[in-house]
Amino acid sequence: MVFSLTLFNPGRPIVNTPLGPITHEGVRSFLLLLGKAFLSSGATVVIVNSVGFSRILAEMEALKFSNIITLTLAFTYRYLDVFIGEAMRMKRALDSRAFGIGRLEYYRKLGALIGEVFVRAYMRSERVYWAMLSRGFGEFPKVDEGAILYFAPYCPHLGGTAPMIELRNVHFSYGGREVLRGVSLKIERGEVFGFLGPNGAGKSTLLFHLNGILKPKRGEVLVEGLNPAKTRKKLGGRLAYQQFLRTWPLVPTTSASGEKSSGSGFSGP
Incomplete structure (x- = not known):
């Protein structure tokens, strides 16, 4: 949608539209931006599938990216399947109950369900936050691939003889x-x-x-x-x-x- 605005760049007009003339220069800029976006997306998919998303996040941490950015990407990647699964279940529920209604009404109900997905995602984020808080989460975990994490946490004795x-x-x-x-x-x-x-x-x-x-x-x-x-x-x-x-x-x-x-x-x- 944003790229389509370049079709109206100043230059030699090809065709006139109610929004303005589409130009040769505009078409060239549009195709150039579209090609860059396609190549960037393809390269991202290839790199993530080849290297692994956890390694990408580790390299971002090594390059001193903001901790908020790396954590946001990590949890977005982790819960993307959950988000899609929730959306698919809601659409399946709509399809099973919305037979016989018009197309316009169907898409109106589908739009309402999309909003409900975001509400459910927000509610689930609260439960995820509780789970993180209960595990003493504080920073991005650094785990080498192919290794299992073993450590002995430091727990100072508070004194006394009461049960732990x-x-x-x-x-x-x-x-x-x-x-x-x-x-x-x-x-x-x-x-x-x-x-x-x-x-x-x-x-x-x-x-x-x-x-x-x-x-x-x-x-x-x-x-x-x-x-x-x-x-x-x-x-x-x-x-x-x-x-x-x-x-x-x-x-x-x-x-x-x-x-x-x-x-x-x-x-x-």
């Missing part, structure tokens, strides 16, 4: 749906503890309580004897947990057993 994590009769619900009911447990320092259950069982909700993002309706959550919801500043960067996402493009894909062994390599007090 303690839940006392924790209850929580989303609206009228009860998710956690009377959860009580103690995890001592150095223990390895796993939460198992199907989707919707409340695993993530429970973890959000451990770093203070969510507060229990009843009961108490303590980390080294402190309430994480009230003492996030004192606990600082200690409040984070790690989850391996096999669909995350910046971390190499591993098998389930590899992810399990990677998790066992994390250590800290």
